[in-house]
Each structure stands twice: as C-alpha cells, then as structure tokens.
Amino acid sequence: MSKLIITEAPEKWNLKFNGVDLISPSEYFSQPKYQESKKFKIINLCRSHQYQSLGYYVSLLAEARGHKVIPEIATLQDFRFPSLIKDDAEEFDVLIQNSLKKVEDNKTTINIFFGQVENPAYANLGVLLFNLFQIPIIQAVFVKKEKKWQLQSLKPLHLKELGKEDYLKLEEALSFYFTGKKIVRKKYSRKKYDLAILMSPEDATPPSNAKALQKFIAAADKLGFNTECITKNDFGKLVQFDALFIRETTNVNHYTYRFAKKAEAEGLVVMDDSNSILKCTNKVYLHELLVANKIAVPKSHIVRKDDHHVPADFNYPLVIKQPDGSFSKGVKKVVDEKQLKETLKSLFQKSELLIIQEFVPTSYDWRVGVVNGKALYVCKYYMAQNHWQIVDWKKNGEHREGKSETLAVEDVPKALIDTALKATALIGNGLYGVDVKEIDGKFYVIEINDNPNIDAGVEDKIIKNGLYTTIMETFVERLQKR
Structure with a gap:
C-alpha cells in the first residue's frame, strides 16, 4: 500500500523516504490515480486542519475514497x-x-x-x-x-504555527515514524507490502523465540514484505502497514486485542484477528462452543460464583480452569472437597464462571497447528518432570517445560487431524494450535489457542522453513483478495 505525505509547497520539504511520495492537496484532489485506488495511506501535513480548510478536505476526501489517513475527521472533531x-x-x-x-x-x-x-x-x-x-x-x-x-x-x-526549529524536529520525527530510527537508515528496495509483527521483549514465554521471528522475517522478505517488529508503544504506527502478525500472548482485556481491532479498522490483514482472540482466550466460551457442536471434550461442568455445585458423578482429582488462563496458568488441580472449596474461593475473585473437569492423566498432549483451515504441524508436548502439566510454574515466577516431539502431519492418526480441523472451523481461518488428549484411541479437545507456540527447533522440526513460508503466503493471499 503506497504512502503519501500531503502538504502545501512540497518542494520546500527535505523529506525522502522509500515508498513515500510527497504531494500537494491539488495533486491529491485532481489526479485520477488517487481517486481510482483505495490502496493509499496518507499523512495529512497541511498548514491547517480547521473546518473547510484544505487540510480538512484532504482528510475528508481520503476517508470518502477509502484511504487510511492521519488525522481522521472524527479525531479532529474530538478536539x-x-x-x-x-x-x-x-x-x-x-x-x-x-x-x-x-x-x-x-x-x-x-x-x-x-x-x-x-x-x-x-x-x-x-x-x-x-x-x-x-x-x-x-x-x-x-x-x-x-x-x-x-x-x-x-x-x-498546524504547520503555520511552527518555527524553523520546529520544522527540523518534525522532519526528524517523520524519519523515526517511517523508519523506526532517528537517523535515516540505509535504503531498502521497495517491497509490495508492509508487515508489522507485534511482539514483547518483556514476555517471559513468548509464542515465538528470537530465531523463529528471524525466520518469519526472512520468509516475508522473499514474498515481498518490508517487515518491522513493533511493540505496544507503536499503536500509532499501525496505519503505515498492510498486515499485522501478532506474536505475543493475547487476551481480550489487553492491548493485543486493541491492536487487532485497530488494525482491522484500518483495513489491515490481521493474524490472529480480534474475533479469534475473543473466542479462543475464554475457556467458558470454547467449552460451550465445542459441546454445542458435538466435539468431544473431557468430562466438564461450568460452575457459577453463586452456585458451587459439582455433579455427583464427578470423581476426584478435578481440574479447575480460570476462563482466560494461558501457558498452564490459572489451572489448578484439587484432590478433595476441602481443596476444591479453597481453590474456588480464590479463582472466583477474578471470574463469575469457572470450568471444572475430571483430571485425565496422560504423559503428553497433542498439539495440531492449523492455518487457513489446513493442518500445518503436529507436536507431542510431554508433561514437565514430576508435574501434571506441560509447564510447571514455580512460586518465584520461573518455570520448567516438558520435552516435545514433532511429527509429520501424514504420520499421525487421521482422526486427530479431523478433530482439530473441525474445532478450528468453528473459530475462523486464522492460525491456531489445538490441544488434544488421546484416551483409549479417542481424541478430546482441551482448548484452541489463537497464537500458538512456533519456536525454531520445535514446531518447525519437520517442514523447516516451509512452516514460516506457509504462514506468510497466507498473508499474501489475503492481501491479494482485498
């Protein structure tokens, strides 16, 4: 998507960025190419944005033409x-x-x-x-x-209110805005698309390790993307991109969800999308969805804060799940009624509903990676040593993980793949990781993750760089259909 800076007398500006054109309002108003395509992102730097000024009409016509513009008319009205x-x-x-x-x-x-x-x-x-x-x-x-x-x-x-020193500061800020650095970096060949990868340097358990992120960037580069890793501080930069790939732990009550919603509103292709985040990060919703569609799940029951009743046919030990827990957090095992009451009291401080399941011991959980409705990889995640979960969280915040084994999709039971694909079809066509338990040859869905782990050396062990290429190809396919 092409970028435009629109301002009066563009010849007076010393602004040169790859893939960014500097034009006047009259050019934008009159030239057919700006009327016939929706694929423009615009920085409106006119001298004024007051009502019915040139700057006002640049933003107004940009929105009418389906272009993405800063500032928007609604923002100007807010002021x-x-x-x-x-x-x-x-x-x-x-x-x-x-x-x-x-x-x-x-x-x-x-x-x-x-x-x-x-x-x-x-x-x-x-x-x-x-x-x-x-x-x-x-x-x-x-x-x-x-x-x-x-x-x-x-x-x-507005520009008319700036002094000469302010113009220099504005030029430096624009350089940082477009390149991510305060000095103009070396020139890169213009790619067809711009991709943002949202990640968090502080995340103790990120969905992708550093090497995997490098592989995603390399795959994207070969397919025609300029790629930039962004953080929670880059919300204002989303308008620059054509696509957003979220590679950090998501939640509805979290900035990752706001990033997804904002990017969708700006017309970006987003993975994973806000709808998938909404559905996948709440285990109560997932449970009801799977049960309603006759997909096998472990024996489960939803309990309310005002009704702690557990069905008489449930046997201890039980597993209590907080609806929005992730990476094995918010999941507790209880062995008797006393422990159950104590755990429910603690977890009900954060949620009105909880899920109770009968504990089903297995040495590993299956994980099927799915993208665009197709199985991408299959792993066995083994339980952490001397623990009943894949991840063993310590009181000091440290954790241990069990071993993993990656298998070719064609070498695992067809019923496992069919179960995973049927489950993810209820969510969407994004990137998912389906956790499944195998009990006596039958497959039971534990949960669906909207931003599954993809670490170099683990999930990519079988198809290597093909894993990263397939996901980036999905972005390209969706961008081409816009």
Whole structure:
C-alpha cells in the first residue's frame, strides 16, 4: 500500500523516504490515480486542519475514497470538545505525575511530533498521547494545582504555527515514524507490502523465540514484505502497514486485542484477528462452543460464583480452569472437597464462571497447528518432570517445560487431524494450535489457542522453513483478495 505525505509547497520539504511520495492537496484532489485506488495511506501535513480548510478536505476526501489517513475527521472533531479530552487524561494520571515530577515551574508545554518529544523525561507521555489521539503534531499544556499535575489543554498544532526549529524536529520525527530510527537508515528496495509483527521483549514465554521471528522475517522478505517488529508503544504506527502478525500472548482485556481491532479498522490483514482472540482466550466460551457442536471434550461442568455445585458423578482429582488462563496458568488441580472449596474461593475473585473437569492423566498432549483451515504441524508436548502439566510454574515466577516431539502431519492418526480441523472451523481461518488428549484411541479437545507456540527447533522440526513460508503466503493471499 503506497504512502503519501500531503502538504502545501512540497518542494520546500527535505523529506525522502522509500515508498513515500510527497504531494500537494491539488495533486491529491485532481489526479485520477488517487481517486481510482483505495490502496493509499496518507499523512495529512497541511498548514491547517480547521473546518473547510484544505487540510480538512484532504482528510475528508481520503476517508470518502477509502484511504487510511492521519488525522481522521472524527479525531479532529474530538478536539472541538476539550472536556472529553481531559476525561481521557484521567486514565493515565500516574504517567502524568511520574513524567512531570521533576518540573520546577507550575506550568509546562510539550510539543509532540508523531509521538516524539524533545525532553526524554516526557518520552512515554508523548508516545501515549499520540497513540490515543493520532494527530501529527499535538501541543499539551500541563499545570500544577495543589501539588498535582493536570492536563490544562491539548490541541493540534498546524504547520503555520511552527518555527524553523520546529520544522527540523518534525522532519526528524517523520524519519523515526517511517523508519523506526532517528537517523535515516540505509535504503531498502521497495517491497509490495508492509508487515508489522507485534511482539514483547518483556514476555517471559513468548509464542515465538528470537530465531523463529528471524525466520518469519526472512520468509516475508522473499514474498515481498518490508517487515518491522513493533511493540505496544507503536499503536500509532499501525496505519503505515498492510498486515499485522501478532506474536505475543493475547487476551481480550489487553492491548493485543486493541491492536487487532485497530488494525482491522484500518483495513489491515490481521493474524490472529480480534474475533479469534475473543473466542479462543475464554475457556467458558470454547467449552460451550465445542459441546454445542458435538466435539468431544473431557468430562466438564461450568460452575457459577453463586452456585458451587459439582455433579455427583464427578470423581476426584478435578481440574479447575480460570476462563482466560494461558501457558498452564490459572489451572489448578484439587484432590478433595476441602481443596476444591479453597481453590474456588480464590479463582472466583477474578471470574463469575469457572470450568471444572475430571483430571485425565496422560504423559503428553497433542498439539495440531492449523492455518487457513489446513493442518500445518503436529507436536507431542510431554508433561514437565514430576508435574501434571506441560509447564510447571514455580512460586518465584520461573518455570520448567516438558520435552516435545514433532511429527509429520501424514504420520499421525487421521482422526486427530479431523478433530482439530473441525474445532478450528468453528473459530475462523486464522492460525491456531489445538490441544488434544488421546484416551483409549479417542481424541478430546482441551482448548484452541489463537497464537500458538512456533519456536525454531520445535514446531518447525519437520517442514523447516516451509512452516514460516506457509504462514506468510497466507498473508499474501489475503492481501491479494482485498
């Protein structure tokens, strides 16, 4: 998707980025190529965005043409109601206080250029405000009242309000926005698509290790992607990309879900999509979905906070599952009624519903990796040593994992693959990992993961780089169909 910077007198700007064209509003309004294609992403840097100005009409026509534009008309309208902006500011009060605690005056003004600020102490605040409000240049004014900092005003700044030094800061911020670095990096050949991989450097158990991420990037490069790894601080950059690949632990009550929703709204191809995150990260939903569609699951029962009744035919030990647990967290085993009551009391502090299952001991769980409705890989994940789960979490936060074995899809029971494909078809056509227990030759679905583990040396052991290529090919296929 092509990128445009639109501003009056573009010849006066010293902006050169691969894959980015600098044009005037009149060119954008009149040239047929900007009317006939929806595949444009636009940075509107006109001198003003006031109602019925040139800048206003650039954003208005961009939205009418189906282009992705910063700023959007709705965002500009929000700034007409300062009280709403101040209400939003209350949600990040701690960050405001921490960022401004060393300011000696009772008033300070911060100019934010695409999330970049001059004072490093305000860096996190600048990124947050840009991510929230998606305005190229924002001026935030804070005042201290009764020893506490408050947002007094937040407004868009227009080019006509900038001095010569501000233009230099804007050019540097644009360079960082487009390249991820404050100095222009070496030129790369223009690829057809731009892919963002969302990951977290702080994640103790990421879905993909560093080597796997490198392999994803290499596969994407061969298929025509410029690829950039982004983090939670890059929400405002999503508009730059054509596709988003989420490679960190997801949850509905988490920024990964907001990233997926935002990317979908911007027209990106997203894996895994917000609908899959919503369905897969809640075990109560999954249980009901699987049971309703007659897919075998271990003997289970949903208990409510106001009704702890467990069916009489359930035998100990039992497994209690928190609906949104992941990586074996939020799953407890109890051996008697006393332990059951204590565990329910603890877990009900976080959820109104829980799942109880009869414990079925097995030496390993099957994992079938599925993408686009086809089986991609199959693994056996063995239980951690002297533990009943694949991952053994210690009280200090450390963990041990069991061994794994990877098998060719054609070498495992057909009934296993059929079960996994039938289960994932209920969710969507994204990338999933289906956990299955085999009991007396029958297969029971434990859960479906929307961002399954793909680590170099494990899941790719059989088909090698073909695993990464297949997933990237899925992105290409979906982009071509847009």
